[in-house]
Amino acid sequence: MKIKLNQLDVLLEVAAQGSIGKAARTLHLTQPAISKTIQEMEAEIGMPIVERSSRGVVLNEYGQVLLRHARDIDRSLSQAREEIDHLLGKAMRQLRVGFTSAAAWGPFTTTLLQYQQRFPGVKLIAMEGRPHQLYDALENHRIDLAVISSTDGMRIAPMYYEMLYSLSNAIIAGKQHPITHTTSLRNLLSYTWLDWDEPGDHSILAQVFRRYNLPLPERVIHCSSPTIMARLMEEAEMVSMWTSVRLRFPGYQESLRPLSLKEVLPATDIGILCANIGRLSSAGHSFLELLRVISRDWLQQSDAHEMVVNQG
Numbered sequence: 001m002k003i004k005l006n007q008l009d010v011l012l013e014v015a016a017q018g019s020i021g022k023a024a025r026t027l028h029l030t031q032p033a034i035s036k037t038i039q040e041m042e043a044e045i046g047m048p049i050v051e052r053s054s055r056g057v058v059l060n061e062y063g064q065v066l067l068r069h070a071r072d073i074d075r076s077l078s079q080a081r082e083e084i085d086h087l088l089g090k091a092m093r094q095l096r097v098g099f100t101s102a103a104a105w106g107p108f109t110t111t112l113l114q115y116q117q118r119f120p121g122v123k124l125i126a127m128e129g130r131p132h133q134l135y136d137a138l139e140n141h142r143i144d145l146a147v148i149s150s151t152d153g154m155r156i157a158p159m160y161y162e163m164l165y166s167l168s169n170a171i172i173a174g175k176q177h178p179i180t181h182t183t184s185l186r187n188l189l190s191y192t193w194l195d196w197d198e199p200g201d202h203s204i205l206a207q208v209f210r211r212y213n214l215p216l217p218e219r220v221i222h223c224s225s226p227t228i229m230a231r232l233m234e235e236a237e238m239v240s241m242w243t244s245v246r247l248r249f250p251g252y253q254e255s256l257r258p259l260s261l262k263e264v265l266p267a268t269d270i271g272i273l274c275a276n277i278g279r280l281s282s283a284g285h286s287f288l289e290l291l292r293v294i295s296r297d298w299l300q301q302s303d304a305h306e307m308v309v310n311q312g
Contacts, residue, residue, distance in 0.1 A: 003044060005077075006158040008070040009276060010037040011049075011059075015067050019056040028161050037158065041066070077279060084281075095283045096125045098134040098146035101226055102167065103270045105245035106304065107295040108147050114294065115287055122283050130197055130224050135159070138275050144284050145274040147291070149243065156273070163271040164295045166309040167243040170258035170265065174233040182260040185214055192219040194229045194240035204268070205241060212263055230256060243268045244307035267309040 013023040014034065024031045042048050049063030059067055099108055116124055127134075127143060134146040138159060149167070150156070171188065173179070179187075185208070195205040199222070209216050221238075223229055226246055232238050234255045247253050272288060274280055280288070298304050 003041060003066075005073075006276065007037050007041050008073060009278070010034055010158070011041065011063070011067060011070050012074060014038070014050070014057060015059055015063075017056075018058060027158070028156070029158060033158060081279060081281065093119075093121060093281075093283050094123045094125065095281070095287060096127065096143040097287065098127045098129055098137055098143040098148070100131055100134070100147070100149045101128060102149035102243040102245060102268060103147040104128070105248055107164070107291060107298045110298070111287065111291045111294050115290055118290070119283065119286065132197070134273070138273060141275075145272060145280065145288065148271060148273050150269045150271060150273075160274050160277040161271055163269050164292070165299060165304075166267040166269050167245055167307055168265070168309050169241055169243055169268055170247075171239055171261050172233065172242045172247070172256050173239045173259055174235070174237070175255060175257055177233075177237055177239070177257075177259070179259055182262060184262045185209065185212055188239055188259075189214070189217050191217070192221060192236065192238045193217045194232060194238055195220050195222050196224055196240075198222050204266075208241065208265060211266065226252075241265065248307075 010023065010027065010029075013027055014020060017023045017026065020031050020034045020038075023029075024034045027034070038050060045062065045066070047062045049059060049066060050057045051060050097112075112124065112126060115122070125143075127137070129137065131148045131150055134143065134148055137143045138146060147164075150161075171185075193205065195203055197203045197205075199206065199216075199220075205220070206216060221232070223232075226242075226249070229240055230252055233240065239259065247256060247258070272291065274284070277288075299308060
């Protein structure tokens with residue numbers, strides 16, 4: 001029988017809450033995602049494991065057997081985590097953190113600096129990537145946690161996700177671009193576009209054009225490097241969509257500018273993603289708590305007010 005650890009987490013939470021909806025909120029998942037996980041476990045053991053009623057859900061006798069062993073596994077993993085942390089306390093500990101370039105400005109960089117000062121014995125490894133790349137790295141245990149810029153099409157379930165703030169977006173072009181007046185996405189279709197991701201559901205450019213019932217531009221270059229993008233926009237009449245923080249990076253404001261657009265662009269959420277917050281090491285928990293505090297402080301500064309979208 002092949003039952004995954006994240007499936008056991010769902011089982012434990014459903015049993016504790018007696019409700020798929022409450023379990024979904026606690027685990028930061030959707031109700032369909034919880035139901036699908038239960039169905040996958042039932043398919044694996046070949047028997048139903050829950051009984052549904054107007055008052056919620058309860059585990060049947062097959063589910064209770066699975067629950068008993070899930071609790072044993074959870075206790076064993078917790079003990080293993082404690083033993084590993086104890087061993088790491090005698091040597092150099094390590095924390096592998098992924099991040100997207102949009103998440104790198106402000107709180108994240110400050111957190112890296114302060115964390116290293118507070119915990120000099122922890123070896124920090126920071127890896128930049130696109131959101132879907134970081135998701136895969138978490139799934140395959142190459143990193144411990146990630147600070148990501150998320151889009152509607154990005155996979156979140158069954159991982160833990162916690163939003164920190166949202167950034168506004170703008171259409172960016174080189175200073176020499178001929179359009180100087182307020183324009184529309186439709187008027188920009190004839191230009192070459194630079195997209196951060198390859199075509200797919202996670203492409204934010206594709207999401208924006210679908211939002212306004214427009215076809216994708218015929219000429220799209222897919223590039224994940226802001227440095228290369230900036231050089232291309234400096235040299236040619238190309239456009240791209242960037243979060244508000246990117247123009248704050250050194251050198252970009254001198255050569256690039258935002259275009260004034262009629263349409264309202266969606267915001268980009270910056271948040272924490274990890275495979276399972278309950279199994280995160282003490283070094284990881286310390287990093288998250290510091291990031292939360294620094295993010296809250298940063299949101300009170302005037303510098304943040306110019307870039308952050310008010311979610312209230």
